[in-house]
Amino acid sequence: MSSGFEKRLLVVWLALCAMTIVSLLAGSSDGRDAHMPNAAITSSTIAIALIKVRIIFREFMEVRHAPVLLSRLTDLWVLVTAVSLLGTYWAGMAFSTG
Amino acid sequence: MSAAATEAGTLPDAPSGSLLHRIVWHWRHNPKWELWFAWWMMVVFYNLYGVLFFMVTRVQPPPPAWLDASSVVQWFDDRHQGLLVGFAIVFLITGFIVPTNALLAYSMRRMSVSRAFPYSYLVIYSMSAVPGMLLTCVALTVGAMRPDRDPELIHWLYDFAFMAFDGTMGVFLIGSLVWMLAILLDENRVFPKWFAYLNLCNALTEVVVSPAWIFKRGVFAWDGAITWWIDMVVFVIYTTVFITLLRRMIVREDFGTGPLPELRTEEEAAEDARKPSVSMGTAR
């Protein structure tokens, strides 16, 4: 049993680190001194961050064992944050180009 | 006044009839009169403050921190009579916020914690009204009294008023933390533990106000989206929650020193029926 949780937590941690590296690569893909608006980088970064948060909720914070209500509430937060952040960003892009 | 009816609901033999009749009855017979008095003072005066600050004087939501002297003079002119009348009423009634602090202190006295907690909370919150509210009202009254004063001086009074109002966060920060710690240590179950954590949230918003001392415009100024609007939402939620919880506390109060009896919902009554209960006798 002991090794069961060890292995699972290790896998979760490795996955989170891998996703962080993806963010790092995305963030350095356009060079350090030439920062330009880039919807692809922004959207993927925010999406990756929220997926990471959801993994932290479900695995580290054990929401997957928790009552459905808590599971729904945390998912609701992820959803609200995703919609409001991406929505604001996309609206801003639409206004500045239009 | 439907809320008065719910208050009567805590006493099975309370009379129905006119509001005055019921108040007189409770004054004579209700053993919890002192607590209900403090609670009703709290509800009435929080609402009155809302009306006075948002509608009569119209100083909240706060005006921009970046106004120049001539716009500030205009701002005072627009509200001249409202400021003078509204703040006069504030001066009249502010003292009646003290029963609120007394009730909050009482909630800590009912807990299984040291008396140091209620006393420090009582002093912190009684003192907080002076810089946090009354100085604001004095400065704005003085500003409104002489519209022909040098605009630069009126501008200074305006800054003084709003900085005093938004910038004295330390007292509320420490007060919330004292309450939080008391609730976490309490074994009498006066408040649920989540309310302790909500106190921490409220305390953190007091930290968030502090940039108002630095910024004249934007989201961190005294009228900013973060320092004012988001904090106000938190404060309203926090206040609503503690008014509700204090009401539950009074309903549950048994004037003992042990754990406060729970409110008896149907589920709990059914649970009590299954296992022998010792607390039932003291609950009523």
Next chain:
Amino acid sequence: MRRTDGELILLWTLPALGVIWISAFLIFPGFVHPMSPTMSAEEVAAFYRDPKNLPRIRYSMILFNWFGVGMIPLLTLLVLQIRRMAHRTPIFSYCLLGCMAAGPTLFLIADLFWLLAAFRPERDPALIQLFNDLAWVTFTSQVPYLIAQSVILALAIYLDRQSRPVFEPWVAHFNLLIAAALVPAAFVGLAMGGAMAWDGLLSFWVKNVAIGLWVVVMGIVLGRAIHRQRAEEGVAA
């Protein structure tokens, strides 16, 4: 026994305080004929610059600065008497503790503004007038805790349901009357002249006489209550 000995000493500081306050009141040149809010900035500045006035302003306000919060020990005695009343909760004594933390602080702030105005009277008259306004408005309008104190004390006395209450019911009626007398002072911002202005009959004379009367009457009543308590506890011991 030892407890009330100390209380009696605190109580007898009251006459001494009274003498100090009355003399400070008389020394301040702006009180006996209270300064009018209609004075122009130059007139206010001249008042502070007048070499006959300036020392009197400073010394009277320094006296108030020393002894302004002298009431707090006496109010504490009042709190202890409320504790003896037949109440179920300490709500009323907590209320009075709250009032006494905030009330004298406000008087201290008014005092501070007067002293600031007198510190550099050669300053721009508009600034002297600003400090003078702040001082007078704070001094006059800041009655909220005095009103609440009287009303809450009255309620506490009415609810003291025992065969020999700590204070007799007339003390409660008296406190309500005092509270009513303090009400007009809160509206000082509205009038530059007449009875409501800060030098007027209601806002100045009625208010300050009411406060003085309250201190005297409550001092006597408190003394009687403490003496009775001593007698009762002496019998018990």
Next chain:
Amino acid sequence: MTNVASDGSRPRGGDVQSLADEPAEATGYVPGQPDMWAFVLFEAFLFTGYFVVYMVCRIQNPELYLQSQAQLDLRIGTFNTFVLLTSSWSVARCVQSAREGEFRSALTNVFLTILFGFVFLVSKLLEWAHEIGKGFGFSSNEFFSFYYFLTAIHFLHLLIGFIVLGVVVHQLWSPARRSQELVETGATYWHTIDFLWVIIFALLYVMR
């Protein structure tokens, strides 16, 4: 709507192989005091408020934000994220060890958490010192106001987190205490520091 349906709809990192036994795992158990979750959710929505304000300000002046953002070092941000993820991992292991009665291992893990928290603290202080040294302070421009505000309010949560971990150590130290509930409550708080940072990292360092 069952728990499984909502799980399956979203891609997840490392636990795809365990999806099969999901229904058996949904035991309806909340680790620690459920009360702490009220705090977590309240703070989470509060931070969403701060993030949205940041976003709204940012889209009005994207150039300024992009230029200022180039002054931050993405590698430091990534390092911070690694450190906090690792601290979260170790506090999760602490909870599991304590649950199985292996208190020595639980204590080791909570000390590791404190260590990683401390590494984060030091690196944040150094980063602030570096930015201030370059002349970018709290009121230099809008981006830096948000940068210092978000990192500082997060830092404050971290400082409170050390007190919380202190309580966890205190519980695990003596066999007389060892309240599993308090250990789990403390861990829930610590994970909050972690997941809030993940979003702050994305918004301040990476997005364009």
